Amino acid sequence: MYVPPHFHEIDPTEIAAVIAAFPLACLVAQTPLGLIANHIPLLAAPDGTLVGHVALANDLHRLIPDGAEVLAIFRAEDAYISPNTYPSKAEHHRHVPTWNYQAVHMAGRIAFQHDSHSKRAAVGLLTRLHERRVNGADAWRMADAPPDYMETMLENIVAFRITVAQTLAKSKLGQNRDDRDLHGAVEGLRRQGRNDIADKMAKARTRKG
Numbered sequence: 001m002y003v004p005p006h007f008h009e010i011d012p013t014e015i016a017a018v019i020a021a022f023p024l025a026c027l028v029a030q031t032p033l034g035l036i037a038n039h040i041p042l043l044a045a046p047d048g049t050l051v052g053h054v055a056l057a058n059d060l061h062r063l064i065p066d067g068a069e070v071l072a073i074f075r076a077e078d079a080y081i082s083p084n085t086y087p088s089k090a091e092h093h094r095h096v097p098t099w100n101y102q103a104v105h106m107a108g109r110i111a112f113q114h115d116s117h118s119k120r121a122a123v124g125l126l127t128r129l130h131e132r133r134v135n136g137a138d139a140w141r142m143a144d145a146p147p148d149y150m151e152t153m154l155e156n157i158v159a160f161r162i163t164v165a166q167t168l169a170k171s172k173l174g175q176n177r178d179d180r181d182l183h184g185a186v187e188g189l190r191r192q193g194r195n196d197i198a199d200k201m202a203k204a205r206t207r208k209g
Contacts, residue, residue, distance in 0.1 A: 001105050001168055006176050009102070009169035018076045018104050018169070019044050023130075025072040027052075029110075031063040042072055042162075043126050050106065050162040053122045061112045061158045070110045070162060076102035077197040081174070085188030086181040100185075100201065102171045108164040122159035173197075173204035 009015060025042045028035065038060055042052045050072055054060050064070065078101035089095045113119065124142060131139035142150055174182040182201065189198040 001103065001170060003168060003170045007170050007172045009104075009171040014171065015104055015167065015169045016044065018102050019074050022074050022076050025050075025052075025074050027060075027070055027072050029060070029064050029068060029070040033063060036060065036063065041126060041130075042074075043129060045125070045161070048164055050108070050164060051122050051125055051159075052162075053119065053126075053157045053159045056156045056158055058158075061160070064110060064112075066111050067109050069107060072106045072108075072162060074104040074106070077194075077200070078102075079189055079194055079197045081185050082188065085184045086177070087184050088178070088181055095181075100172050100174060100197065102169075102173070102200065104167065104169045106162070106164045107166045107168075108162045110160050110162050113159040113161065116154060118159045119154045119157055123154070123157070171200075171204060173201045175204050 019042075023041045023043065024039055026037050027040050027042075028037045038054065038058065040052050040054060042050045045051050078099060081098045081100055083089050083095035083097060086095050113122070120142070127140065127142065131141075145153075174185055177185065182204075186198045186201045189195075189201070
């Protein structure tokens with residue numbers, strides 16, 4: 001990923017926020033059949049590994065050997081930025097369109113786990129986090145499903161952990177613009193109802209200052 005210095009995201013809190021808010025990662029790996037990519041929700045565990053699981057029918061765990069290097073790509077919201085939102089455009093017209101976004105690349109080595117304990121742990125960690133966010137005290141639990149049904153579901157998945165060796169993050173949020181043009185772009189996005197990325201850009205403006 002091309003990352004100019006002014007877009008290089010090094011704040012671990014911001015990186016963690018992107019992963020937590022946009023957990024559906026694109027997992028890329030090289031295989032004997034060429035490059036493959038799968039879209040898989042991942043969880044950053046307290047030990048720094050990434051936890052996930054795939055369907056047993058997914059050839060991912062057969063094509064990639066244990067210890068192989070993979071790349072997990074997390075991408076937050078993105079937005080097209082029109083030059084018309086920059087106040088300075090009317091003065092010199094030296095602007096072109098651009099695209100703002102945040103992305104996190106995490107490279108590491110994958111280890112597949114076929115035992116019941118690891119599969120239960122992977123499913124439990126992921127569902128606990130997302131169920132609590134969605135349903136709070138009424139969160140679905142694995143114990144809510146009939147034991148035999150749950151066992152069948154677990155038999156049909158493969159868990160895995162990725163030991164992360166490198167993290168590269170990018171926040172392209174208009175930090176290279178002067179304050180009035182960045183503010184104009186933020187307000188332009190708000191008029192489109194794109195408040196989430198507008199808030200991120202406004203925050204970047206504060207961080208820039």
